[in-house]
Amino acid sequence: MSVTRRTAANELLDSALKNFYGAAEEMGLPEKLMTLLSHSERRLEVSVPVEMDDGSVQVFKGFRIQHSTALGPAKGGIRFHPDVDADGCEALSMLMTWKCSLAGVPYGGGKGGISCDPLTLSKKEKERLARTYAARIAPIVGTWQDVPAPDVGTGEQEMVWFTDTLAKLRGQIEPGIFTGKPPLYWGSQGRTEATGRGVATCGLELLKALGVKPEDVRVAIQGFGNVGSYTAKTLVEAGAKIVAISDVTGTYYSPKGIDIDKAFAQIQSHPKRMLECFAEDGCEKLGLEDVLLVDCDMLFPCALEGVLNNENANKVKAKYIVEGANGPITPDADKILADKGVIIVPDFLANSGGVIGSYFEWVQNLQGFFWAEEEHNSRLMHVMKGNFKRVWDYAQTKNVDMRRAAFMAAIQRVADVEDLRGIFL
Numbered sequence: 001m002s003v004t005r006r007t008a009a010n011e012l013l014d015s016a017l018k019n020f021y022g023a024a025e026e027m028g029l030p031e032k033l034m035t036l037l038s039h040s041e042r043r044l045e046v047s048v049p050v051e052m053d054d055g056s057v058q059v060f061k062g063f064r065i066q067h068s069t070a071l072g073p074a075k076g077g078i079r080f081h082p083d084v085d086a087d088g089c090e091a092l093s094m095l096m097t098w099k100c101s102l103a104g105v106p107y108g109g110g111k112g113g114i115s116c117d118p119l120t121l122s123k124k125e126k127e128r129l130a131r132t133y134a135a136r137i138a139p140i141v142g143t144w145q146d147v148p149a150p151d152v153g154t155g156e157q158e159m160v161w162f163t164d165t166l167a168k169l170r171g172q173i174e175p176g177i178f179t180g181k182p183p184l185y186w187g188s189q190g191r192t193e194a195t196g197r198g199v200a201t202c203g204l205e206l207l208k209a210l211g212v213k214p215e216d217v218r219v220a221i222q223g224f225g226n227v228g229s230y231t232a233k234t235l236v237e238a239g240a241k242i243v244a245i246s247d248v249t250g251t252y253y254s255p256k257g258i259d260i261d262k263a264f265a266q267i268q269s270h271p272k273r274m275l276e277c278f279a280e281d282g283c284e285k286l287g288l289e290d291v292l293l294v295d296c297d298m299l300f301p302c303a304l305e306g307v308l309n310n311e312n313a314n315k316v317k318a319k320y321i322v323e324g325a326n327g328p329i330t331p332d333a334d335k336i337l338a339d340k341g342v343i344i345v346p347d348f349l350a351n352s353g354g355v356i357g358s359y360f361e362w363v364q365n366l367q368g369f370f371w372a373e374e375e376h377n378s379r380l381m382h383v384m385k386g387n388f389k390r391v392w393d394y395a396q397t398k399n400v401d402m403r404r405a406a407f408m409a410a411i412q413r414v415a416d417v418e419d420l421r422g423i424f425l
């Protein structure tokens, strides 16, 4: 019997489906589970009317998609961006299912957003947009239903508005309903640094598995924002030498090693948090893309998607790549790098420190008891190391690369639970 595979006009959704089918077929997932997991449980579209500062009314489109709640409440960010649409959110929601599964947290996958340009909105307009959106998706979000978080274009402030709106609608505070809140308002110590710390930990675990000492490794890091800067700090603490860092202002390269504390202080004092004007003895300024191609052992792309592609992948000198950003390597580049023997730690393992940090925030919210930062960090390290080992061992046993192994391990956990529960609702 030939089985119809779901396809989508939206590129992101189509590629999420192809990735899923590819791994599912390789692992011999039964057809009924493949059919089930290739569809989302729920797709909600809402209109979000906002009274603008000039008195006019604009209606924005908002979405919340829950791909799977097999493992627990749906989990995933809310994005404010002009390109947000339902299919794109569904693709990202599916990826969240696999990321949460692999991370070992008790969540399914969700994603949402509003099609808008937050840069053109005043703070008051943004607040009205966020609060109306929260009210419209209220029927399907909750501590045990769906727990959203920040994403592109949203941050701590939006999470406070969302949480506060739901508290007012329901007549009681439910702090675990959104994560990514500031420590002042039910947030968690250590959450800001969690993704970068996790990315660095994956890099260090890879070196340990290969028997390489961190002190013998030269590192290049693309992006010096939240993920890149804390990745750099953690690697330096472990003894690695960072020879190149970069941001939108260019690449800063020093073969004898960059003073990361100095670079960190530079972004803290820059009004736009940039490395612009960073200088020290022996440090040379290079072009934007050079960070990917400098002479180094380990590369951490921590900025954007698609930066390693079929035009530059064969020029990469690093032997190991740890994906801090989401999707920094195109499928074509993935193949080129694999042929060169480069070992890649995939994004949804490497940057899962963010969602694990969110889980810790949710746990503390449920308990109404807050952990010290040291406790948060030591738990995070423990979980990240365990997850790395699971994927590494899976890859060795099944003789596949780490990306395929991560997908297979993630899909397997969701499939096992779906199988256990049966198909009902």
Ligand code: NAD
Pocket (backbone or CB within 6 Å): 195, 222, 223, 224, 225, 226, 227, 228, 246, 247, 248, 249, 288, 302, 303, 304, 305, 324, 325, 326, 351, 352, 354
């Ligand atoms: P950020 O905005 O804090 O930092 C992004 C950095 O990339 C900045 O330093 C920026 O200048 C730099 N950058 C942008 N364009 C560049 C270019 N063309 N060349 C070089 N540098 C460039 O963002 P972030 O939170 O650090 O996120 C980075 C990536 O990690 C994104 O792909 C994001 O989706 C992913 N991610 C972030 C988290 C998190 O918790 N922050 C979690 C998971 C995944």
